[in-house]
Amino acid sequence: MTNPQDLLKLAVDVAEEAARLIVERRRGRITVADTKSTVTDIVTAVDRESEELIRARVLAARPDDSFLGEEGDDVLGTSGVRWVVDPIDGTVNYLYDHPTYAVSIAVEVDGTTVAGVVVDAPKGEVFTATLGGGAYLDGRPIQASDCAELSKALVGTGFGYDPVRRKVQAEVVQHLIAEIRDIRRIGVGAIDLCYVACGRLDAVYERGLNPWDYGAGALIAAEAGATIGGLHGAPVSPEMSIAAAPGVFAAFHDLLAAADPLRA
Ligand code: IPD
Ligand code: CA
Ligand code: CA
Secondary structure (H helix, E strand, O other): OOOHHHHHHHHHHHHHHHHHHHHHHOOOOOOEEEEOOOOOOEEEHHHHHHHHHHHHHHHHHOOOOEEEEOOOOOEOOOOOEEEEEEEEEOHHHHHHOOOOOEEEEEEEEOOEEEEEEEEEOOOOEEEEEEOOOOEEEOOEEOOOOOOOOHHHOEEEEOOOOOHHHHHHHHHHHHHHOOOOOEEEOOOOHHHHHHHHHOOOOOEEEEOOOOHHHHHHHHHHHHHOOOEEEOOOOOOOEOOEEEEEOOOOHHHHHHHHHHOOHHHO
Protein backbone atom coordinates (compact mmCIF):
# COMPACT_ATOMS: atom_id res chain seq x y z
CA MET A 1 0.00 0.00 0.00
CA THR A 2 1.48 3.35 -1.04
CA ASN A 3 -1.32 5.78 -0.24
CA PRO A 4 0.40 8.98 1.03
CA GLN A 5 -2.16 9.51 3.82
CA ASP A 6 -1.62 5.97 5.15
CA LEU A 7 2.14 6.39 4.96
CA LEU A 8 1.86 9.76 6.74
CA LYS A 9 -0.25 8.29 9.52
CA LEU A 10 2.38 5.65 10.28
CA ALA A 11 5.16 8.26 9.99
CA VAL A 12 3.40 10.57 12.48
CA ASP A 13 2.70 7.77 14.97
CA VAL A 14 6.31 6.61 14.87
CA ALA A 15 7.81 10.15 14.95
CA GLU A 16 5.66 11.07 17.96
CA GLU A 17 6.74 7.92 19.78
CA ALA A 18 10.40 8.68 19.05
CA ALA A 19 9.91 12.31 20.14
CA ARG A 20 8.48 11.13 23.48
CA LEU A 21 11.48 8.82 23.90
CA ILE A 22 14.10 11.51 23.29
CA VAL A 23 12.37 14.03 25.58
CA GLU A 24 12.15 11.39 28.31
CA ARG A 25 15.84 10.48 27.91
CA ARG A 26 16.76 14.18 28.14
CA ARG A 27 15.72 14.12 31.81
CA GLY A 28 18.84 12.03 32.44
CA ARG A 29 22.47 12.73 31.67
CA ILE A 30 23.29 13.03 27.96
CA THR A 31 26.84 12.27 26.88
CA VAL A 32 28.60 12.11 23.54
CA ALA A 33 28.86 8.44 22.50
CA ASP A 34 30.97 9.01 19.40
CA THR A 35 32.13 11.56 16.85
CA LYS A 36 31.66 11.20 13.10
CA SER A 37 33.11 13.45 10.36
CA THR A 38 34.82 15.90 12.79
CA VAL A 39 35.13 16.32 16.60
CA THR A 40 32.05 18.58 16.61
CA ASP A 41 29.94 16.11 14.57
CA ILE A 42 28.56 14.12 17.49
CA VAL A 43 26.22 11.23 18.15
CA THR A 44 24.63 10.32 21.48
CA ALA A 45 23.27 6.94 22.56
CA VAL A 46 19.80 8.48 22.26
CA ASP A 47 20.28 9.27 18.54
CA ARG A 48 20.91 5.55 18.04
CA GLU A 49 18.09 4.42 20.33
CA SER A 50 15.63 6.73 18.57
CA GLU A 51 16.65 5.45 15.14
CA GLU A 52 16.41 1.82 16.28
CA LEU A 53 12.91 2.43 17.59
CA ILE A 54 11.80 4.11 14.34
CA ARG A 55 13.35 1.35 12.22
CA ALA A 56 11.76 -1.42 14.29
CA ARG A 57 8.29 0.17 14.18
CA VAL A 58 8.40 0.95 10.44
CA LEU A 59 9.76 -2.41 9.34
CA ALA A 60 7.38 -4.31 11.63
CA ALA A 61 4.47 -2.57 9.90
CA ARG A 62 5.99 -2.59 6.40
CA PRO A 63 8.66 -5.32 6.12
CA ASP A 64 9.24 -4.87 2.36
CA ASP A 65 10.17 -1.16 2.53
CA SER A 66 13.64 0.39 2.34
CA PHE A 67 15.07 2.43 5.20
CA LEU A 68 17.72 5.16 5.22
CA GLY A 69 18.57 6.53 8.65
CA GLU A 70 21.36 8.90 9.60
CA GLU A 71 22.86 6.61 12.21
CA GLY A 72 22.39 3.00 11.09
CA ASP A 73 22.90 0.64 8.16
CA ASP A 74 20.62 1.09 5.16
CA VAL A 75 17.92 -1.49 4.47
CA LEU A 76 17.12 -2.24 0.84
CA GLY A 77 13.54 -3.43 0.39
CA THR A 78 11.45 -4.41 -2.61
CA SER A 79 8.25 -2.32 -2.29
CA GLY A 80 9.48 0.95 -3.89
CA VAL A 81 8.80 2.76 -0.60
CA ARG A 82 11.77 4.25 1.30
CA TRP A 83 11.78 5.83 4.75
CA VAL A 84 14.33 8.62 5.21
CA VAL A 85 14.91 9.35 8.88
CA ASP A 86 16.79 11.76 11.11
CA PRO A 87 16.23 10.35 14.62
CA ILE A 88 17.37 13.58 16.30
CA ASP A 89 17.86 16.63 14.11
CA GLY A 90 19.70 19.17 16.22
CA THR A 91 21.88 16.86 18.29
CA VAL A 92 24.05 19.74 19.52
CA ASN A 93 20.92 21.54 20.80
CA TYR A 94 19.92 18.23 22.42
CA LEU A 95 23.29 17.84 24.13
CA TYR A 96 23.14 21.39 25.54
CA ASP A 97 19.40 21.17 26.36
CA HIS A 98 18.47 23.98 23.98
CA PRO A 99 14.75 23.33 23.59
CA THR A 100 14.55 22.90 19.81
CA TYR A 101 15.33 19.49 18.32
CA ALA A 102 13.28 17.24 16.10
CA VAL A 103 12.47 13.86 14.69
CA SER A 104 12.19 13.98 10.89
CA ILE A 105 10.66 11.24 8.74
CA ALA A 106 10.14 11.45 4.98
CA VAL A 107 8.51 8.70 2.94
CA GLU A 108 9.42 8.27 -0.72
CA VAL A 109 7.58 6.21 -3.33
CA ASP A 110 9.76 5.35 -6.33
CA GLY A 111 12.16 8.17 -5.39
CA THR A 112 9.54 10.92 -4.90
CA THR A 113 8.81 12.21 -1.40
CA VAL A 114 5.05 11.79 -0.87
CA ALA A 115 4.74 12.28 2.89
CA GLY A 116 6.76 13.99 5.60
CA VAL A 117 6.58 14.74 9.30
CA VAL A 118 8.81 16.83 11.54
CA VAL A 119 8.08 16.74 15.27
CA ASP A 120 9.67 19.47 17.39
CA ALA A 121 10.07 17.15 20.37
CA PRO A 122 10.34 19.58 23.33
CA LYS A 123 7.53 21.82 22.04
CA GLY A 124 5.34 19.00 20.77
CA GLU A 125 4.71 20.80 17.47
CA VAL A 126 3.92 18.44 14.58
CA PHE A 127 4.52 19.64 11.01
CA THR A 128 3.12 17.38 8.26
CA ALA A 129 2.56 17.29 4.52
CA THR A 130 1.59 14.94 1.73
CA LEU A 131 2.39 15.55 -1.92
CA GLY A 132 -0.42 17.68 -3.35
CA GLY A 133 -2.25 17.65 -0.01
CA GLY A 134 -0.95 20.84 1.64
CA ALA A 135 1.08 21.42 4.78
CA TYR A 136 -0.11 21.50 8.39
CA LEU A 137 1.05 22.45 11.87
CA ASP A 138 -0.80 20.44 14.51
CA GLY A 139 -3.48 19.68 11.91
CA ARG A 140 -4.06 23.32 10.87
CA PRO A 141 -3.09 24.45 7.34
CA ILE A 142 0.06 26.60 7.12
CA GLN A 143 1.52 28.78 4.43
CA ALA A 144 4.75 30.56 3.66
CA SER A 145 4.97 34.30 4.32
CA ASP A 146 4.04 37.03 1.86
CA CYS A 147 7.48 38.64 2.19
CA ALA A 148 8.39 40.28 -1.12
CA GLU A 149 11.37 42.43 -0.17
CA LEU A 150 14.81 41.07 0.52
CA SER A 151 15.52 43.84 3.02
CA LYS A 152 12.63 42.54 5.16
CA ALA A 153 13.47 38.84 4.93
CA LEU A 154 14.32 36.93 8.12
CA VAL A 155 16.70 34.23 6.93
CA GLY A 156 17.71 30.96 8.58
CA THR A 157 20.83 29.01 7.83
CA GLY A 158 23.16 26.42 9.31
CA PHE A 159 26.83 25.56 9.32
CA GLY A 160 28.31 22.16 8.54
CA TYR A 161 30.81 20.34 10.73
CA ASP A 162 33.87 20.73 8.47
CA PRO A 163 35.93 23.76 9.64
CA VAL A 164 37.06 24.78 6.13
CA ARG A 165 33.47 24.82 4.90
CA ARG A 166 32.26 26.66 8.02
CA LYS A 167 34.67 29.50 7.33
CA VAL A 168 33.27 29.94 3.84
CA GLN A 169 29.72 29.66 5.23
CA ALA A 170 30.53 32.54 7.60
CA GLU A 171 31.84 34.61 4.67
CA VAL A 172 28.59 33.95 2.83
CA VAL A 173 26.64 35.27 5.84
CA GLN A 174 28.85 38.37 5.78
CA HIS A 175 27.80 38.91 2.16
CA LEU A 176 24.08 38.59 3.02
CA ILE A 177 23.75 40.32 6.37
CA ALA A 178 23.47 43.97 5.25
CA GLU A 179 20.87 43.11 2.59
CA ILE A 180 18.32 41.24 4.74
CA ARG A 181 16.40 41.76 7.99
CA ASP A 182 18.52 39.36 10.06
CA ILE A 183 19.91 35.84 10.33
CA ARG A 184 18.75 32.98 12.58
CA ARG A 185 20.84 29.87 13.33
CA ILE A 186 18.30 27.65 15.03
CA GLY A 187 20.45 24.51 14.83
CA VAL A 188 17.86 22.17 13.30
CA GLY A 189 17.77 21.99 9.50
CA ALA A 190 14.36 20.29 9.40
CA ILE A 191 12.85 22.97 11.65
CA ASP A 192 14.36 25.76 9.51
CA LEU A 193 12.37 24.41 6.55
CA CYS A 194 9.19 24.04 8.62
CA TYR A 195 9.59 27.63 9.85
CA VAL A 196 9.59 28.85 6.24
CA ALA A 197 6.46 26.73 5.77
CA CYS A 198 4.61 28.53 8.57
CA GLY A 199 6.04 32.03 8.09
CA ARG A 200 8.36 32.09 11.11
CA LEU A 201 11.21 32.58 8.63
CA ASP A 202 11.05 34.10 5.13
CA ALA A 203 13.93 32.07 3.68
CA VAL A 204 16.43 29.38 4.62
CA TYR A 205 19.48 28.03 2.88
CA GLU A 206 22.23 25.63 3.79
CA ARG A 207 25.07 23.89 2.01
CA GLY A 208 25.65 20.28 3.06
CA LEU A 209 22.26 19.18 4.38
CA ASN A 210 21.60 15.48 3.82
CA PRO A 211 18.37 13.80 2.63
CA TRP A 212 17.43 12.92 6.22
CA ASP A 213 17.72 16.62 7.15
CA TYR A 214 15.66 18.07 4.26
CA GLY A 215 13.46 15.17 3.07
CA ALA A 216 10.39 15.92 5.17
CA GLY A 217 10.99 19.66 5.64
CA ALA A 218 11.38 20.37 1.92
CA LEU A 219 8.02 18.72 1.16
CA ILE A 220 6.38 20.62 4.03
CA ALA A 221 7.83 23.94 2.78
CA ALA A 222 6.81 23.28 -0.84
CA GLU A 223 3.29 22.22 0.16
CA ALA A 224 3.00 25.43 2.20
CA GLY A 225 3.63 27.43 -0.98
CA ALA A 226 7.32 28.17 -0.48
CA THR A 227 9.64 27.95 -3.47
CA ILE A 228 12.37 25.36 -2.99
CA GLY A 229 15.46 24.53 -5.00
CA GLY A 230 19.20 24.61 -5.26
CA LEU A 231 21.33 27.13 -7.13
CA HIS A 232 20.65 28.05 -10.79
CA GLY A 233 17.59 25.84 -11.20
CA ALA A 234 19.06 22.73 -9.58
CA PRO A 235 16.82 20.72 -7.25
CA VAL A 236 17.35 20.71 -3.49
CA SER A 237 20.36 18.49 -2.82
CA PRO A 238 23.28 18.16 -0.40
CA GLU A 239 25.07 20.74 -2.58
CA MET A 240 22.57 23.48 -1.67
CA SER A 241 19.06 23.70 -0.30
CA ILE A 242 17.03 26.92 -0.46
CA ALA A 243 13.42 27.42 0.59
CA ALA A 244 11.84 30.85 0.52
CA ALA A 245 8.56 32.69 0.39
CA PRO A 246 7.67 32.82 -3.31
CA GLY A 247 7.86 36.64 -3.42
CA VAL A 248 11.47 36.70 -2.32
CA PHE A 249 12.99 33.46 -3.67
CA ALA A 250 14.46 34.89 -6.88
CA ALA A 251 16.07 37.91 -5.23
CA PHE A 252 17.38 35.80 -2.38
CA HIS A 253 18.74 33.16 -4.75
CA ASP A 254 20.64 35.81 -6.75
CA LEU A 255 22.12 37.40 -3.63
CA LEU A 256 23.23 33.98 -2.35
CA ALA A 257 24.65 32.91 -5.73
CA ALA A 258 26.70 36.11 -5.89
CA ALA A 259 28.44 35.06 -2.66
CA ASP A 260 29.81 31.95 -4.44
CA PRO A 261 28.70 29.59 -1.63
CA LEU A 262 29.85 26.39 -3.38
CA ARG A 263 33.56 27.24 -3.23
CA ALA A 264 34.06 24.98 -0.23
C1 IPD B 1 22.44 19.18 11.77
C2 IPD B 1 21.37 20.23 11.98
C3 IPD B 1 21.95 21.61 11.78
C4 IPD B 1 22.58 21.76 10.43
C5 IPD B 1 23.63 20.68 10.19
C6 IPD B 1 23.00 19.31 10.39
P1 IPD B 1 22.26 16.89 13.19
O1 IPD B 1 21.90 17.87 11.94
O2 IPD B 1 20.31 20.05 11.09
O3 IPD B 1 20.96 22.60 11.87
O4 IPD B 1 23.19 23.03 10.33
O5 IPD B 1 24.10 20.81 8.86
O6 IPD B 1 23.99 18.32 10.17
O7 IPD B 1 23.72 16.55 13.06
O8 IPD B 1 21.93 17.62 14.42
O9 IPD B 1 21.36 15.74 12.90
CA1 CA C 1 20.31 16.35 10.95
CA1 CA D 1 20.71 13.70 13.43
